[in-house]
Amino acid sequence: MDQPLIAAIVRFAHEAGHLKNVQRAGWLLAGIRHAESVAEHSFRVGVLAYLIAAEEGANPDRAATLGLFHDIPETRIGDQHSVGKRYVETPNPRSVIGDQVADLPPVLAEHIVALIEEHESAKTEDATLEARCSRDADKIECLLQAREYQREGYTQLEPWVKTMVDSVSTETGKRLAKVALEVSPGSWWEGFAAAFDR
Numbered sequence: 346m347d348q349p350l351i352a353a354i355v356r357f358a359h360e361a362g363h364l365k366n367v368q369r370a371g372w373l374l375a376g377i378r379h380a381e382s383v384a385e386h387s388f389r390v391g392v393l394a395y396l397i398a399a400e401e402g403a404n405p406d407r408a409a410t411l412g413l414f415h416d417i418p419e420t421r422i423g424d425q426h427s428v429g430k431r432y433v434e435t436p437n438p439r440s441v442i443g444d445q446v447a448d449l450p451p452v453l454a455e456h457i458v459a460l461i462e463e464h465e466s467a468k469t470e471d472a473t474l475e476a477r478c479s480r481d482a483d484k485i486e487c488l489l490q491a492r493e494y495q496r497e498g499y500t501q502l503e504p505w506v507k508t509m510v511d512s513v514s515t516e517t518g519k520r521l522a523k524v525a526l527e528v529s530p531g532s533w534w535e536g537f538a539a540a541f542d543r
Contacts, residue, residue: 346450349448350448350449350450353448353449353450354449354450354453356448357445357446357448357449360417360420360445361417361420362384363420364382364383364384364387364416364417364419364420365382365383365384365385366382367382367383367384367419367420367423367424368380368381368382368383368424369381369382369383369386369424369490370423370424370425370426370429371424371426371427371505372490372494373426374426374427374428374501375494375499375501375502375505376499376501377494377499381490383416383419383424386416386486386487386490387412387413387414387415387416388413389486389489389490390412390413390415390416390479390482390483390486391409391410391412391413391482392409392412392482393412393481393482393485393486393521394408394409394411394412394413394475394478394479394481394482395408395409395412396482396517397478397481397482397485397515397517397518397521398474398475398478398479400517401474401478401515401516401517402474403473403474403475403478404475407473407475408475408476408478408479408482410460411460411463411464411475411476411478411479412464412479412482412483414457414460414461414464415460415461415464415479415483417442417445417457417461418436418438418441418442418445418461420445421441421444421445422435422436422438422441423435437465438461438465439458439461439462439465442457442458442461443458445457446458463475463476463479464476464479464480467479467480468480474515477514477515478515478517478518480514481512481513481514481515481517481518481521482518484509484512484513484518484522485509485513485518485521485522485525487505487509488505488506488509488510488522488525489525489530491505491506491509492506492525492526492530493530496529496530496531506526509522510522510523510526
């Protein structure tokens with residue numbers, strides 16, 4: 346591979362890294378001042394997509410990759426919260442990703458465009474199971490984050506909780522959403538901490 350193509354990959358990686366600087370805008374409506382970044386969100390979406398897909402009998406590697414890449418277009422269009430979407434028209438992520446990968450090696454560009462296309466098709470009749478798992482992971486990640494913010498004392502998060510629970514479509518996603526309402530965000534370490542004190 347020649348130098349210009351390698352340089353294009355490095356530029357794309359820098360652009361993807363910019364998601365660490367893009368705040369998830371919806372949390373601002375709930376009064377959260379230091380909200381998670383899109384990159385933080387996308388990381389856990391990838392993990393959840395893998396877990397959901399494994400339980401659903403889908404390809405977990407594919408679902409995780411969809412989840413990891415699904416918000417890459419937001420480096421250029423930002424994260425628009427639900428109130429803003431009523432008034433501001435943002436470009437389709439499918440067209441944004443085409444611009445983002447234009448300088449990449451063609452085969453690599455095709456792969457990345459296909460990831461965004463597949464994730465964005467999650468609500469259509471012909472959606473792949475992997476896309477549905479990735480979309481559910483996106484919703485469940487938001488639900489988990491809302492629960493974590495509630496634990497920190499933020500009180501205006503019930504609309505996120507309800508909307509996310511109602512948005513999942515896979516059986517695994519529905520079970521996870523239901524139990525996420527019951528399991529404390531700190532439960533993963535509370536048992537360890539209690540045992541450690543002995």
